[in-house]
Amino acid sequence: MQWSEVERAMFNFGVIATVLVIAVLLTISGIKILREYERAVIFRLGRLVQARGPGITYVIPLVEKMMRVELRTVTMDVPPQDVITRDNVSIKVSAVLYFRVIDPNRAITEVQNYLFASSQLAQVTLRSTCGQALLDELLAEREKINARIQEILDSQTEPWGIKVVLVELKDIDLQPCTLDSCKVWLRYPRTIIPP
Numbered sequence: 001m002q003w004s005e006v007e008r009a010m011f012n013f014g015v016i017a018t019v020l021v022i023a024v025l026l027t028i029s030g031i032k033i034l035r036e037y038e039r040a041v042i043f044r045l046g047r048l049v050q051a052r053g054p055g056i057t058y059v060i061p062l063v064e065k066m067m068r069v070e071l072r073t074v075t076m077d078v079p080p081q082d083v084i085t086r087d088n089v090s091i092k093v094s095a096v097l098y099f100r101v102i103d104p105n106r107a108i109t110e111v112q113n114y115l116f117a118s119s120q121l122a123q124v125t126l127r128s129t130c131g132q133a134l135l136d137e138l139l140a141e142r143e144k145i146n147a148r149i150q151e152i153l154d155s156q157t158e159p160w161g162i163k164v165v166l167v168e169l170k171d172i173d174l175q176p177c178t179l180d181s182c183k184v185w186l187r188y189p190r191t192i193i194p195p
Helices: 005-029 104-109 114-131 135-140 142-160 176-187
Strands: 031-034 038-044 047-052 055-058 064-070 074-084 090-101 162-174
Touching (some): 031 038, 047 104, 064 104, 074 114, 090 114, 090 135, 090 142, 104 142, 114 162, 135 142, 142 162
Antiparallel strands (some): 038 047, 074 090, 090 162
């Protein structure tokens, strides 16, 4: 069976139309719109190229890969951490961390997940810093402890392109056994050491 001239022309037109539709869809899929607070980190064939944005940007389909990074300040809750202070008092300390991405390229390439890494680093730093202080210092000098934690976190996250804006201790809770010890201690005169 042979195709007539009309059938061949229709087949050729169908192939050309399909290729054109695919090309147009592929071209349109590369158009990306970034908000004012977003940047696009672009990898072209696996290699980092400069960050783009905000506004309309074009990502070459099948050649470039885009990752969006927000530049707004991130508010992160640091969950309560069990800490033993320098004077051997067991407490739970929680905090809130405010940080923002300064360099989107480094935030993507220098650490696998900058949000998770910042959270883990904040937890470890909170435990470590509060563990080096006396309970009285934690209660009386919160601003000093906040500043020390912020300084440590900022120096550690700087290679990731992150700036720690603020750290605030939220709650310092004494453990129930510590409260019981304090109650026993208060029952005795100050000169007598409790058993």
